Each structure stands twice: as C-alpha cells, then as structure tokens.
Amino acid sequence: MRLFGMTVVMSIALLAGAWVRAAEELQPAAGGQQGVPDAVQGKDGAPMVLIPAGAFTMGSNEGLPAERPEHVVTLDAYAIDRYEVSLRLYRRFLQEAQRDAPPTWDDEAAETVGDRPAIGVSWADASAYCTWAGKRLPTEAEWEKGARGTDGRRYPWGPMQPFVDIANYNRGVWVSEAVTLVNVTGGVEGMSVRHGLKEGGRSPYGLHHMAGNAAEWVGDWYDREYYAKSPDKNPTGPAKGEKKVIRGGSWSDLPVALRSSARVSAEPDFQDRAIGFRCAMDAAK
Numbered sequence: 001m002r003l004f005g006m007t008v009v010m011s012i013a014l015l016a017g018a019w020v021r022a023a024e025e026l027q028p029a030a031g032g033q034q035g036v037p038d039a040v041q042g043k044d045g046a047p048m049v050l051i052p053a054g055a056f057t058m059g060s061n062e063g064l065p066a067e068r069p070e071h072v073v074t075l076d077a078y079a080i081d082r083y084e085v086s087l088r089l090y091r092r093f094l095q096e097a098q099r100d101a102p103p104t105w106d107d108e109a110a111e112t113v114g115d116r117p118a119i120g121v122s123w124a125d126a127s128a129y130c131t132w133a134g135k136r137l138p139t140e141a142e143w144e145k146g147a148r149g150t151d152g153r154r155y156p157w158g159p160m161q162p163f164v165d166i167a168n169y170n171r172g173v174w175v176s177e178a179v180t181l182v183n184v185t186g187g188v189e190g191m192s193v194r195h196g197l198k199e200g201g202r203s204p205y206g207l208h209h210m211a212g213n214a215a216e217w218v219g220d221w222y223d224r225e226y227y228a229k230s231p232d233k234n235p236t237g238p239a240k241g242e243k244k245v246i247r248g249g250s251w252s253d254l255p256v257a258l259r260s261s262a263r264v265s266a267e268p269d270f271q272d273r274a275i276g277f278r279c280a281m282d283a284a285k
Contacts, residue, residue, distance in 0.1 A: 078142055083278065085276060122270060124269065144247070215253070215257075216248045
C-alpha cells in the first residue's frame with residue numbers, strides 16, 4: 001500500500017472493520033454476490049466482489065493427482081476482481097508505471113478492443129500490476145473459493161459441461177484479441193439462460209470467466225503434493241518453488257482444464273497469449 005501514501009493506508013484501516021462486518025453478514029447458500037465499496041477498491045477502479053469469511057471444499061478426489069486430496073479450507077474475508085484485468089486497464093498501468101510491454105502486446109488491440117483480457121503477461125508482470133493497483137494476486141485458495149463457492153462445484157456454474165456461450169474455450173489456433181478472446185464482462189447471455197443457468201457462466205459470487213477466456217496467474221508457488229500438507233486456514237502455498245500456479249483454463253483448453261479444481265503451473269517468467277490474471281485484496285489489514 002506504499003503507493004498510496006500514509007493517508008490512504010490509514011483510510012483503508014478505518015474502513016476495514018466495516019468491510020469485515022459486511023462480509024460476516026453475507027450468508028450465501030453457494031456463494032452469493034456482494035460488491036465492494038468504492039472507497040476500498042484499488043487504484044485501477046476495477047469492480048471487486050467481497051467474498052465472506054468461511055470454509056469451502058478445495059481440490060477434488062476425482063481430479064488429477066495434484067488436485068488431491070479434497071480438503072476443507074477456511075479463509076478470512078477478502079475481495080477479488082469481478083473481471084479479468086483488461087487490455088485497457090493494463091495499458092493504463094504500462095503508461096503510468098512506465099513499464100515495458102510484454103512481447104506479444106498489441107497497442108492497437110488495447111485501443112480498439114480494450115475490454116478483452118490482458119494476456120501474454122508473466123507472473124512478475126501480473127504481480128507488478130496488482131501492486132500498482134494497491135492489490136495483490138489472489139492465493140490459490142482464494143481463487144478456487146471465488147470460482148466454486150461453498151458447495152464444491154465442478155465448474156463455476158455447476159456440474160454441467162461447458163458450452164460456447166458460458167465459456168470461451170477450445171478455440172484452437174490464435175487469431176487475434178478481437179477474434180479469439182471475449183469481453184471480460186461477457187459470458188452471461190444466450191443459450192445459458194435457456195439451459196437454466198440464470199447467471200450464465202458466472203461463479204456463485206458473480207465472478208466472470210473463472211473458466212476459460214484467459215487462464216489466470218495466482219500468487220502461490222506450485223507443489224504437486226501441497227494439498228497433503230497445506231494448512232487448513234488461509235493457505236498461501238509453499239515458501240518456495242520453481243513454478244507458479246495457473247488456474248481456470250483458457251480459450252485454447254479442453255473442458256477438463258476449466259474445472260474449478262484444475263491446477264497447472266509455469267515458470268514465473270513464462271509468457272503466453274493464453275494467460276492473464278485478476279487481482280485480490282485483504283478485507284482486513
């Protein structure tokens with residue numbers, strides 16, 4: 001929070017108590033939705049959702065070895081971006097922070113289709129953006145709770161296999177930001193409603209594109225066997241490692257990668273057009 005100076009730090013501290021009380025009052029059956037007051041949003045102004053404190057089921061005994069064992073994790077209240085960080089917001093960060101753009105950056109795309117997710121960023125790029133915005137990358141546990149809620153969903157919307165108007169996936173070859181990616185605020189209309197998914201592809205907390213579009217960096221180091229030894233409250237991943245965790249699957253992935261418990265990883269300096277991110281923030285300081 002040093003970017004904001006002492007005045008903002010003190011302001012956020014004063015607001016923290018009210019924020020936590022608001023979180024405790026939320027009692028969603030499988031998640032629910034709650035916005036975050038503007039005063040405690042990040043510098044980028046991106047809409048955030050407050051996730052209430054409590055327990056959820058993390059991992060899957062039916063998944064790949066890295067997803068086992070299924071276990072109960074308890075998290076403090078936190079906030080997470082409702083949408084993936086967009087090209088437009090990332091362009092603002094590059095300009096204000098005077099930071100070099102990623103190798104695949106297309107400034108014209110940021111101008112014309114700036115509502116698409118920022119992709120091609122390394123873990124360090126994503127972390128730097130979140131720090132600039134007064135936030136941080138979500139932990140792996142925070143990301144998964146935001147994606148599946150408290151009822152152990154297979155996908156953010158439930159058990160149903162994905163289809164094209166609730167998730168951007170299995171697109172094959174990259175064409176362009178305009179063609180291959182979709183609006184970060186999309187995924188809530190079309191046939192999904194006729195299939196009984198009133199919230200479209202959104203998670204129980206109202207988060208968009210937690211499955212597909214851009215896969216997302218999280219803060220944790222990756223350890224295939226971490227779940228067997230992780231703490232049951234506020235886990236933050238191994239203390240060190242060689243790779244960082246990536247969640248959610250992307251426009252290029254098959255449905256198996258879009259499951260809320262699916263885990264993959266890459267070296268922190270890896271950059272790919274399939275990978276983007278969103279940010280999070282503590283509810284209490």
